[in-house]
Amino acid sequence: MLSTFCAPSRYVQGRNATQQLGTEMKKIGLAGPVFIIAGSHAAELLSQDWKRSFDEVGFKFEVLKFGGECSLNEIHRCKEAASKFGAKTIVGAGGGKVLDTARAVAAEINAGIVNCPTLASSDAPCSALSVVYTDEGQFAEYKFYPRNPELVLVDSSIVAKGPARLLVAGMGDALATWFEAKTVVEAKKRNQVGGATTLAGEALAALCYETLLEDGVAALHAVRSQVVTPALERLIEANTLLSGLGFESGGLAVAHSVHNGLTTVHETHNYYHGEKVAFGLLVQLVLEGKTSSVINEVIDFSMSVGLPICLRDLGIYNPSKALCMQIAERATAPGETAHNEPFSVTADMVADAIQVADSIGREYKIEEEEGAKELCMALS
Ligand SMILES: [Zn+2]
Numbered sequence: 001m002l003s004t005f006c007a008p009s010r011y012v013q014g015r016n017a018t019q020q021l022g023t024e025m026k027k028i029g030l031a032g033p034v035f036i037i038a039g040s041h042a043a044e045l046l047s048q049d050w051k052r053s054f055d056e057v058g059f060k061f062e063v064l065k066f067g068g069e070c071s072l073n074e075i076h077r078c079k080e081a082a083s084k085f086g087a088k089t090i091v092g093a094g095g096g097k098v099l100d101t102a103r104a105v106a107a108e109i110n111a112g113i114v115n116c117p118t119l120a121s122s123d124a125p126c127s128a129l130s131v132v133y134t135d136e137g138q139f140a141e142y143k144f145y146p147r148n149p150e151l152v153l154v155d156s157s158i159v160a161k162g163p164a165r166l167l168v169a170g171m172g173d174a175l176a177t178w179f180e181a182k183t184v185v186e187a188k189k190r191n192q193v194g195g196a197t198t199l200a201g202e203a204l205a206a207l208c209y210e211t212l213l214e215d216g217v218a219a220l221h222a223v224r225s226q227v228v229t230p231a232l233e234r235l236i237e238a239n240t241l242l243s244g245l246g247f248e249s250g251g252l253a254v255a256h257s258v259h260n261g262l263t264t265v266h267e268t269h270n271y272y273h274g275e276k277v278a279f280g281l282l283v284q285l286v287l288e289g290k291t292s293s294v295i296n297e298v299i300d301f302s303m304s305v306g307l308p309i310c311l312r313d314l315g316i317y318n319p320s321k322a323l324c325m326q327i328a329e330r331a332t333a334p335g336e337t338a339h340n341e342p343f344s345v346t347a348d349m350v351a352d353a354i355q356v357a358d359s360i361g362r363e364y365k366i367e368e369e370e371g372a373k374e375l376c377m378a379l380s
Pocket residue numbers: 122123173256273277
């Protein structure tokens with residue numbers, strides 16, 4: 001097994017970065033005509049910057065509004081329009097589904113691909129895969145590509161204006177990165193691109209966790225005020241670049257499998273990917289027999305930014321043993337990353353860990369409430 005590390009060719013981030021999109025593309029040899037697939041929010045906020053930036057470098061461009069779902073039909077529609085326009089480079093601008101569609105279109109017509117995420121809500125923008133859904137929004141398949149994006153450009157001014165809950169969800173996804181990568185390293189299993197891990201992948205995953213602990217709360221305050229601060233810049237980098245490289249080249253384990261298990265429960269459908277991953281991480285830590293100081297550090301962080309720490313936080317109010325088993329069975333299906341642990345993992349073990357993680361989380365909340373009450377009484 002060869003050690004493998006993969007990454008986008010270039011990553012650019014900062015205040016008003018969109019104004020330099022054309023120049024950044026030119027620097028790495030990407031050319032027009034440029035076909036932009038954009039979410040409606042991105043199109044509204046960025047149209048003028050695109051015009052100015054592409055006029056500056058003499059790239060012809062056209063914008064197509066995204067239809068709302070990364071489905072085979074939508075990919076086909078965008079591909080037809082991009083081919084007709086003679087696109088040499090595809091730019092995806094918006095949330096995860098827009099970027100996934102843009103990546104699929106670029107791969108099909110063999111064009112260059114630029115990802116411009118407008119949120120720091122997941123670790124997907126730097127990766128070389130798309131999650132494809134049916135037109136009705138049911139998961140259909142993963143599409144894997146031979147190359148990561150040529151350019152990922154993150155405009156921090158736009159991310160700062162996004163919903164705070166989505167930034168927090170991105171922190172949930174990033175929170176698990178280090179623990180999952182460490183497990184894969186220790187177990188000597190394969191990372192998400194089928195290779196052995198590298199020191200680089202491991203180090204970036206560790207830095208991702210440190211950055212969350214240092215800057216998570218301060219970054220959340222910045223987004224609540226819709227402003228860009230150094231802490232927000234570092235946190236965007238952790239959610240997007242460090243978590244992206246950390247998961248792809250470091251690997252995934254139980255946390256993401258439990259996420260997949262949670263998606264089988266209807267009550268969790270209104271919760272974001274990273275919110276479910278955050279609880280999945282607690283399950284992983286319990287399953288791995290981590291000490292309470294490790295578990296408490298993660299729970300303290302989750303509480304400080306508002307990430308779920310028990311099943312109730314994900315809409316599941318009465319978790320029966322059968323329900324925990326349903327989640328665990330999906331989480332341990334063949335091919336799941338739960339099998340990247342250094343020991344063999346069964347559904348029984350995961351179901352037990354789910355119940356214990358849930359109990360720890362609920363207990364923690366009760367203690368917090370009691371502490372707050374005591375403080376109120378002492379002050380009154
Ligand atoms: Zn994830």
